[in-house]
Amino acid sequence: xxxxxxxxxxxxxxxxxxxxxxxxxxxxxxxxxxxxxxxxxxxxxxxxxxxxxxxxxxxxxxxxxxxxxxxxxxxxxxxxxxxxxxxxxxxxxxxxxxxxxxxxxxxxxxxxxxxxxxxxxxxxxxxxxxxxxxxxxxxxxxxxxxxxxxxxxxxxxxxxxxxxxxxxxxxxxxxxxxxxxxxxxxxxxxxxxxxxxxxxxxxxxxxxxxxxxxxxxxxxxxxxxxxxxxxxxxxxxxxxxxxxxxxxxxxxxxxxxxxxxxxxxxxxxxxxxxxxxxxxxxxxxxxxxxxxxxxxxxxxxxxxxxxxxxxxxxxxxxxxxxxxxxxxxxxxxxxxxxxxxxxxxxxxxxxxxxxxxxxxxxxxxxxxxxxxxxxxxxxxxxxxxxxxxxxxxxxxxxxxxxxxxxxxxxxxxxxxxxxxxxxxx
Numbered sequence: 001x002x003x004x005x006x007x008x009x010x011x012x013x014x015x016x017x018x019x020x021x022x023x024x025x026x027x028x029x030x031x032x033x034x035x036x037x038x039x040x041x042x043x044x045x046x047x048x049x050x051x052x053x054x055x056x057x058x059x060x061x062x063x064x065x066x067x068x069x070x071x072x073x074x075x076x077x078x079x080x081x082x083x084x085x086x087x088x089x090x091x092x093x094x095x096x097x098x099x100x101x102x103x104x105x106x107x108x109x110x111x112x113x114x115x116x117x118x119x120x121x122x123x124x125x126x127x128x129x130x131x132x133x134x135x136x137x138x139x140x141x142x143x144x145x146x147x148x149x150x151x152x153x154x155x156x157x158x159x160x161x162x163x164x165x166x167x168x169x170x171x172x173x174x175x176x177x178x179x180x181x182x183x184x185x186x187x188x189x190x191x192x193x194x195x196x197x198x199x200x201x202x203x204x205x206x207x208x209x210x211x212x213x214x215x216x217x218x219x220x221x222x223x224x225x226x227x228x229x230x231x232x233x234x235x236x237x238x239x240x241x242x243x244x245x246x247x248x249x250x251x252x253x254x255x256x257x258x259x260x261x262x263x264x265x266x267x268x269x270x271x272x273x274x275x276x277x278x279x280x281x282x283x284x285x286x287x288x289x290x291x292x293x294x295x296x297x298x299x300x301x302x303x304x305x306x307x308x309x310x311x312x313x314x315x316x317x318x319x320x321x322x323x324x325x326x327x328x329x330x331x332x333x334x335x336x337x338x339x340x341x342x343x344x345x346x347x348x349x350x351x352x353x354x355x356x357x358x359x360x361x362x363x364x365x366x367x368x369x370x371x372x373x374x375x376x377x378x379x380x381x382x383x384x385x386x387x388x389x390x391x392x393x394x395x396x397x398x399x400x401x402x403x404x405x406x407x408x409x410x411x412x413x414x415x416x417x418x419x420x421x422x423x424x425x
Contacts, residue, residue, distance in 0.1 A: 137213060138205030141187035145201035145218050152191035152223075152232065152258040154202070154250060159263040160184040162276060163350050164291035168328060168359060172367045172381060173409045174288060175354050180214075181207040182276060182293045184261060191232045191250065191258055196222035200234050204246065206278060209351045214238055214278075216246040227254045229271055245279040265295035265330065268323050296350055298322055298332040305423050306364070306385050310402055311416035313340040315380055317366045319355065328360050336368035340404075343374045352379075354409065362386065363400075367409055378407040380415070388422045397421075 162182040166175060185203040192198050200221035206214035219236035235247040252259040253271040266273050276293040279285035286292070298320035306317045315338035321331040333355035337346040347353060347368055354367040363386055369379040384400025402415035 134207060134211060135183050135205055135213070137215075138183060138185065139201075139203035139215060140185045141189075141203060143185075143201065143203045144187070144189050145199055146190040146221075147192070147198065148190055150190040151193040152230065152252075154189045154191050154258055155260040156184045156186050156189065157260070157262040158186045160186065160261045161263050161296055162293040163296040163332065164278070165294040165330065165332070166356050167288055167292075168357060169288045170356055172354050172356055172365055172383075175356050176209075176367070176409055178289065178291055179209050179351055179354075180278060180291050181296070181350065182278075183207065192221050192223040193230075194223050196224075198222070201236060202234065202248070204236070206246070214242065225251070225254065230254050230256075244281055245283065245285070246276070247279065247285060248274065248276040250274055263295060263297070265298050265300065265322060267300070268325075294330050294332070296332060297334060298330070301331060303425055304387060305425055306366070306382075306387075307419075307421045308382050308385070308399055308402065308417065309419040311418065314338045315340075315368065315382065317368075317382075317385075319364065319366075321361055328357060331357075331361070333366065336366070340370070340374050340377070340380065345370050345374075347371065367405065369407065369409075373407075377404040377412060379405050379409070381405045381409060381411065382415075385420060385422070 160183070162184075164178060164180045164182075167178075170178070183205045185205075187203070189202060192200075198221045199218060201216075201218040204216055206216075208214070216236035216238050219234060221232055221234035223230065223232055225231040229251060230253075231249055231251045233247070233249040235245050238244045238246065250259050251271060251273040256271075259272045259274070261274060277285040278291040278293075280287045280289040284290060301320040301322040304319045304321055306319070308315050308317075315336060317333065318335040319331060319333050321329050323329055333353045335346075335348045336353055338344070345368075347370070352369040352371075354369070356365045357363065363384050365381075365383040366385065367379060367381040370377075381403045382399050382401070386397070397420050399417055399420050402417045403411040404413045404415065406412055
């Protein structure tokens with residue numbers, strides 16, 4: 001793992017450990033970030049500790065890569081688990097396609113230990129190193145702008161991290177390019193209880209895959225709704241030369257005093273709801289270049305698991321899908337694991353997991369970027385995966401395509417696909 005990537009992993013782990021329950025560190029390959037390699041194989045993304053560079057390999061194996069945690073991660077059976085990290089962000093260090101790490105060279109083992117039919121053991125990453133927080137420089141509670149006389153309030157917990165979600169109109173490379181995370185500083189913030197055009201700033205920060213931070217400045221907020229359901233909408237501008245708009249809306253029961261944000265997804269019941277968007281350069285907040293934010297883990301949503309075998313390896317994808325009144329259901333791609341050319345991998349990092357569905361997830365496209373290239377290959381792309389319904393597989397159960405890809409998801413060579421299955425564990 002690159003130094004910058006490792007620092008981010010440790011920092012976000014320190015931020016979220018209390019609730020997400022998995023970390024970047026581990027010393028035996030059983031941590032949240034990966035399993036050990038099988039006999040003769042190598043292990044990648046296997047929970048590196050502060051000093052270690054890789055997780056435990058199996059008999060005769062070597063350890064490569066280190067701890068790809070994930071704020072988006074959810075575990076195997078038994079419900080949500082999340083590692084915590086942005087460990088995949090340092091592309092220049094960790095994804096040199098022309099020079100794969102020596103530790104990832106070779107290995108012909110079966111890659112045992114990559115099947116997570118049970119939740120992974122949690123590993124405490126400890127406190128983050130000083131200065132390693134990827135959100136360092138973000139505004140804090142003292143940077144909020146509002147009016148203490150307002151009677152509504154927004155309560156934000158330390159777990160209020162959100163991830164840009166998929167858009168049906170995008171390709172997988174476009175999904176990769178638009179990935180962004182949203183952090184709201186923990187605290188209590190006054191919200192308008194009447195009127196419009198109030199000076200307002202919520203202390204938010206946007207993190208891109210390359211580690212760049214975007215910090216919206218002061219904007220304005222409006223109160224609306226009715227006696228039964230109130231809402232507060234607001235917008236804040238990114239400073240020049242960017243100039244894009246970040247906007248949000250918070251809905252809550254009238255007279256309840258406000259809303260709490262803790263990183264969870266919106267439910268189908270209840271009156272508390274949120275929406276956040278980073279608009280594109282032209283002011284369109286719902287285009288393929290804009291970002292809409294959702295829970296990174298979707299912990300209460302149904303777990304779907306796709307397994308694909310191909311010549312030279314196999315891969316499993318964990319996807320959580322929620323419910324919707326009409327449109328395509330929200331969800332989160334939370335984990336990918338398997339083996340490629342004898343090297344095992346286990347990724348939960350939001351920035352390494354790329355997903356795009358057709359309408360209502362009738363067909364599903366996935367891509368995963370390895371912690372470090374394997375034989376000059378940065379990752380895998382599998383597309384056209386169809387779910388089974390009531391345990392009955394579709395008539396054509398083979399994925400439409402599969403490719404080895406470079407670090408920008410450009411296709412390098414076709415995979416010889418052999419099998420595909422879908423289940424809801």
